[in-house]
Amino acid sequence: MYQDPYPPDALEHILEYDTLSYTDDFGDNIQYVLKVKAIGLCERVVKYLHVVEQSKPRYRYCPDCKAEGKQEITTWICFQCSTKNQRDVLVCAEHVGSEHEDHSTEPVTY
Ligand SMILES: [Zn+2]
Numbered sequence: 835m836y837q838d839p840y841p842p843d844a845l846e847h848i849l850e851y852d853t854l855s856y857t858d859d860f861g862d863n864i865q866y867v868l869k870v871k872a873i874g875l876c877e878r879v880v881k882y883l884h885v886v887e888q889s890k891p892r893y894r895y896c897p898d899c900k901a902e903g904k905q906e907i908t909t910w911i912c913f914q915c916s917t918k919n920q921r922d923v924l925v926c927a928e929h930v931g932s933e934h935e936d937h938s939t940e941p942v943t944y
């Protein structure tokens with residue numbers, strides 16, 4: 835278990851399955867315990883905080899399809915639009931090609 839404040843070289847010594855504690859002490863004293871699940875190389879630089887796992891998907895249907903009166907399950911996330919809108923922007927395979935062609939996107943799984 836690593837406790838903050840971390841020594842300057844702590845990141846070099848963190849191993850998979852280590853746990854880290856982080857105290858968010860702006861008057862509330864909220865303590866987070868982070869567990870390292872895997873260490874890999876960074877694939878790309880994204881500003882948007884990357885959620886790898888969450889309890890329930892919130893946006894199941896494509897908003898572009900909804901506008902056309904269709905219901906299509908979303909299978910792609912657009913990082914660019916997610917950053918811009920400050921929420922997960924998920925779209926279907928058809929609209930990721932037509933509406934988010936030049937954006938940074940990735941397939942999602944439920
Ligand atoms: Zn769609």
Ligand SMILES: [Zn+2]
Pocket residue numbers: 912913914915916933934937
């Ligand atoms: Zn987009």
